[in-house]
Amino acid sequence: MSESESESVSHESTSSSGMVCAECQQPAELKCSACKLVAYCCKEHQKQHWKTHKSLCRPFEIQTSPELGRHLVATRDIAPGDLVLCENPLVYGPRPHIVEQGPVPCIGCFRLIIAEQSPRCDGCGWPVCHTACEGLKDPNNHGLECLILGLRTEGTINSFHDFYRQDTLMALRCLLLQKKGPKKWEQLLEMQSHIEQRGPNTEIYKLIEERIIKYFNENFFDRLHDMERRADQILIQEIEPELIQQICGIIDVNALEINQDGELSALYPTAYLLEHSCICNTYHIFEDATQNFKISVRAAVPIKKGEHISTMYTHALWGTQARREHLRETKYFNCQCRRCKDPTELGTYLSALRCIGVDDAPCGGIQLPIDPCDDKTEWACNKCEVKLSNDEVAFLVNKIGEEVDFVQLSDPTVKEMRELLDKILTFLHPHHYHVYSVKHSLVQLYGYQHGYLPNQISDELLIKKADMCRELIEITKTIDPGNARLPLYLGVVLHELFLANAFYVKRKWHVENKKDLVLLVDEATKSLAEAKAVLKTESSPAGQKLRSLLASSNKELRNWMDRYKDELETIRKEMGESSTS
Numbered sequence: 402m403s404e405s406e407s408e409s410v411s412h413e414s415t416s417s418s419g420m421v422c423a424e425c426q427q428p429a430e431l432k433c434s435a436c437k438l439v440a441y442c443c444k445e446h447q448k449q450h451w452k453t454h455k456s457l458c459r460p461f462e463i464q465t466s467p468e469l470g471r472h473l474v475a476t477r478d479i480a481p482g483d484l485v486l487c488e489n490p491l492v493y494g495p496r497p498h499i500v501e502q503g504p505v506p507c508i509g510c511f512r513l514i515i516a517e518q519s520p521r522c523d524g525c526g527w528p529v530c531h532t533a534c535e536g537l538k539d540p541n542n543h544g545l546e547c548l549i550l551g552l553r554t555e556g557t558i559n560s561f562h563d564f565y566r567q568d569t570l571m572a573l574r575c576l577l578l579q580k581k582g583p584k585k586w587e588q589l590l591e592m593q594s595h596i597e598q599r600g601p602n603t604e605i606y607k608l609i610e611e612r613i614i615k616y617f618n619e620n621f622f623d624r625l626h627d628m629e630r631r632a633d634q635i636l637i638q639e640i641e642p643e644l645i646q647q648i649c650g651i652i653d654v655n656a657l658e659i660n661q662d663g664e665l666s667a668l669y670p671t672a673y674l675l676e677h678s679c680i681c682n683t684y685h686i687f688e689d690a691t692q693n694f695k696i697s698v699r700a701a702v703p704i705k706k707g708e709h710i711s712t713m714y715t716h717a718l719w720g721t722q723a724r725r726e727h728l729r730e731t732k733y734f735n736c737q738c739r740r741c742k743d744p745t746e747l748g749t750y751l752s753a754l755r756c757i758g759v760d761d762a763p764c765g766g767i768q769l770p771i772d773p774c775d776d777k778t779e780w781a782c783n784k785c786e787v788k789l790s791n792d793e794v795a796f797l798v799n800k801i802g803e804e805v806d807f808v809q810l811s812d813p814t815v816k817e818m819r820e821l822l823d824k825i826l827t828f829l830h831p832h833h834y835h836v837y838s839v840k841h842s843l844v845q846l847y848g849y850q851h852g853y854l855p856n857q858i859s860d861e862l863l864i865k866k867a868d869m870c871r872e873l874i875e876i877t878k879t880i881d882p883g884n885a886r887l888p889l890y891l892g893v894v895l896h897e898l899f900l901a902n903a904f905y906v907k908r909k910w911h912v913e914n915k916k917d918l919v920l921l922v923d924e925a926t927k928s929l930a931e932a933k934a935v936l937k938t939e940s941s942p943a944g945q946k947l948r949s950l951l952a953s954s955n956k957e958l959r960n961w962m963d964r965y966k967d968e969l970e971t972i973r974k975e976m977g978e979s980s981t982s
């Protein structure tokens with residue numbers, strides 16, 4: 402153990418918790434200051450125990466700065482894949498988003514249900530997936546909540562979504578921690594609520610007043626007070642409006658969304674301290690309900706001792722303006738990460754525009770923000786004098802975004818997508834994030850849609866598809882080097898690159914220069930292996946589906962390679978000889 406490690410013992414009193422030395426089991430006064438999970442009677446025993454404890458000890462400490470508040474800093478080098486932390490949530494519940502229509506999460510298991518057609522909980526009458534749903538039986542989940550939700554006498558239901566408001570339940574579950582878990586309640590109240598930015602004159606304050614506080618009071622809390630008076634027992638100590646405002650702030654700022662089979666949010670006792678970076682260095686996975694939705698945070702890239710440990714609060718494939726606006730509005734800070742500060746976004750040009758020039762005569766230059774971290778920045782062309790205001794750019798990019806969304810949601814044909822691409826390329830850099838999105842859809846239409854099936858698509862379009870895939874792969878890897886946020890996006894494109902190459906090689910095997918084709922075979926083999934690795938930790942249904950597609954593509958590739966084994970060997974040998982001669 403190094404000197405600094407031996408010094409990392411804090412002299413906290415452990416007598417109240419009754420901890421014993423991890424080495425000799427005697428009463429212990431010193432806790433490991435890095436993880437605070439184990440104690441020692443003396444420094445000597447901590448040294449001896451380090452060999453065992455090293456792999457379990459948390460590799461970070463909590464620091465505080467005026468810009469970031471509390472955040473996590475690595476206390477030793479952390480390798481990609483290494484565990485940073487693993488913990489159960491303090492509280493979890495249906496996602497706190499307002500749902501006006503369509504499916505809502507079951508309050509037992511969070512799977513989406515059509516409330517109007519669903520059975521009801523025997524206790525409270527709320528719509529559930531099944532009256533025997535496991536989540537309803539768990540007292541930590543629906544227990545006390547069921548009692549409170551059942552207080553309402555069934556009135557006239559004009560709208561199911563307004564009557565059964567699953568989006569309010571996360572706040573109720575937080576309030577119930579006062580009774581169910583006072584220590585968890587204390588931890589919860591330590592979280593940042595940004596209440597100062599969410600004051601009485603803000604829209605969010607009024608929304609919570611109307612949608613949550615009023616709903617709780619009119620439907621449940623007035624009756625709860627009566628019941629508490631009659632029983633001479635308090636179920637929820639504090640339910641003041643200001644406290645509910647604070648709890649809603651805490652949920653909005655700190656809760657993580659878990660979208661597995663169902664849709665839920667959870668607050669974790671330490672993971673919430675991960676700061677945001679638009680090029681983050683960790684990824685996280687959630688266990689399912691049987692494991693209490695435990696979170697594991699792992700390093701996505703090498704993290705050096707002293708470096709900040711980060712996650713991403715926004716979408717990796719949005720441009721800087723959109724990401725910063727989202728962070729400002731939902732998390733109340735201005736991101737200053739190296740991706741945000743770089744006008745080219747790490748050389749990807751994800752936000753760049755084509756310069757429209759003067760008098761509609763494009764100069765061939767590109768427009769970039771002069772200072773991307775200044776929301777009033779001007780945009781300047783790298784070839785001519787034309788400048789644009791940030792508002793003009795935002796207006797144009799938003800309009801294009803709306804059109805892209807509209808076309809993508811309307812089950813477009815290849816022709817419609819190509820037309821959209823040509824149109825937006827008049828204004829946007831070929832790597833702009835809206836262009837990325839359209840190209841990502843297009844590579845999944847070539848080879849699949851009627852008229853473009855593998856036996857119908859032209860050679861030229863197959864080559865184009867492969868080129869688009871290569872371009873998308875490069876951008877994705879640059880903005881998400883550790884594959885922390887975009888495994889599915891990358892996995893899909895890697896698989897499409899495999900398919901484009903495989904179709905082309907099969908079609909041309911007896912026609913074209915086989916040496917060139919072998920290079921495509923190698924690229925296809927590599928992209929398939931990479932896609933498999935990239936999707937290793939992707940547990941979503943889409944990830945599982947893609948994994949099974951990869952398995953059948955791999956089988957097909959192996960069969961083909963077996964069939965041409967001798968020929969491939971001869972060509973490779975010739976290629977090897979010519980490269981060494």
Ligand SMILES: C[S@@+](CC[C@H](N)C(=O)[O-])C[C@H]1O[C@@H](n2cnc3c(N)ncnc32)[C@H](O)[C@@H]1O
Pocket residue numbers: 468469470471472591592593595654655673674675676677678732733734735736737
């Ligand atoms: C989930 S909390 C993180 C823990 C928080 N720092 C604390 O002390 O409780 C999110 C808040 O942390 C701050 N934060 C996180 N990442 C940041 C960043 N990159 N720059 C500035 N503030 C950040 C913001 O105030 C944000 O609303």
